[in-house]
């Protein structure tokens with residue numbers, strides 16, 4: 001095993017009763033030698049740095065440990081408390097390193113799993129998450145409010161006719177802003193408002209005309225009266241950004257008073273004039289007896305608490321799972337389940353039903369997701385994980401490519417030799433035919449080689465994408481840990497980042513696949529397997 005050693009004197013007072021650094025190192029070296037381990041790195045806090053809390057060597061060690069190609073598998077210390085002055089801290093660091101696959105071994109203390117501190121470690125990662133996220137939740141909310149005040153987007157899909165653009169602000173920060181989308185969409189938005197204002201057309205009529213013209217809606221499907229209504233009432237189209245409408249303390253069920261909303265004018269380019277918008281609001285008021293006030297939830301549909309609906313699929317038939325509550329008259333009355341949508345719609349012949357308990361599924365997903373996301377959100381891990389993913393993916397391409405290279409150069413030499421023979425008159429009658437065949441094969445190999453080269457994707461991730469992805473991940477983590485569950489936002493983020501989720505009935509294992517992509521390019525994909 002390759003190991004790194006870490007040594008320091010924790011404080012002046014302790015220095016008197018503890019082993020000096022040279023003595024510590026000697027003890028560690030002896031220990032490693034006995035075990036047959038190779039010391040590849042030494043991190044020694046010397047002089048001043050041994051007495052402060054900055055500990056540059058320690059930081060270096062952690063940074064190196066987190067790298068996918070780290071040179072060591074374990075860190076050996078003289079005593080566990082060499083790690084950190086505070087006992088709590090050292091447990092956290094140990095758990096962190098553990099997460100990266102690096103063990104921490106003490107020369108003087110037992111490291112087997114039966115020691116109390118190792119048992120403590122078992123549940124430690126969850127605790128770390130909480131520790132990080134207690135701050136994160138409030139920080140994220142603060143940041144969102146600030147964003148909204150400046151007219152920036154807080155994520156989420158922009159309305160039809162707009163696209164999100166990330167702008168760099170320097171110092172590695174980017175902000176999302178809404179910009180007008182493709183000309184056709186912008187024209188459709190204007191057409192809708194005009195039809196409503198001047199052509200005396202209602203929501204239904206406008207929707208069906210758009211459908212007749214085969215114009216795809218935002219999600220690519222057909223238009224409905226409610227999508228048109230949402231557009232007519234949407235203040236975004238006059239450049240206004242409204243945030244803080246919903247009260248998250250009530251799981252988004254309660255709408256705040258308009259005085260509490262954060263309203264920013266000219267947050268993004270308007271697509272229609274204020275006059276046209278106001279005219280539409282007047283008409284709407286008349287037509288709907290004063291109902292349907294701007295930005296009030298018309299549908300007032302209760303938010304589904306099943307935030308993994310549509311994300312989780314049935315392991316047998318692949319149909320999306322839907323939320324389902326057991327009848328209150330049965331024994332399991334009121335229990336909530338994720339159930340195969342195919343079974344519910346088409347019956348037992350289609351798929352033999354299985355329901356997974358909602359609470360348990362969500363708890364398991366939350367725990368696994370939190371750990372994975374937390375790991376990605378730390379320092380430069382995200383970018384490194386993306387690189388690692390691409391290297392792995394490219395590895396077999398590169399191997400194939402080098403095989404082809406060898407074959408191509410072999411064929412080329414062969415072809416040259418035969419050509420030389422023919423030219424010099426030494427050629428045999430069948431040589432011309434052979435040459436044609438070889439040339440054909442050569443062309444095929446070259447084409448194959450070029451196709452492969454295209455498959456090898458260089459990781460070129462725009463910095464602002466990483467920043468916004470990181471922001472989404474942090475939001476996700478804080479939502480997962482929020483005491484007040486916000487199924488609406490969780491559902492949105494789960495749909496964005498979880499590409500596959502199912503529980504296999506036979507093995508009782510849960511498979512959760514995390515996926516990040518820009519447009520159609522997969523940046524990162526990872527499947528987490530957990531016991532149900």
Ligand SMILES: [Zn+2]
Pocket residue numbers: 314315316317318319340341342343351352
């Ligand atoms: Zn099914």
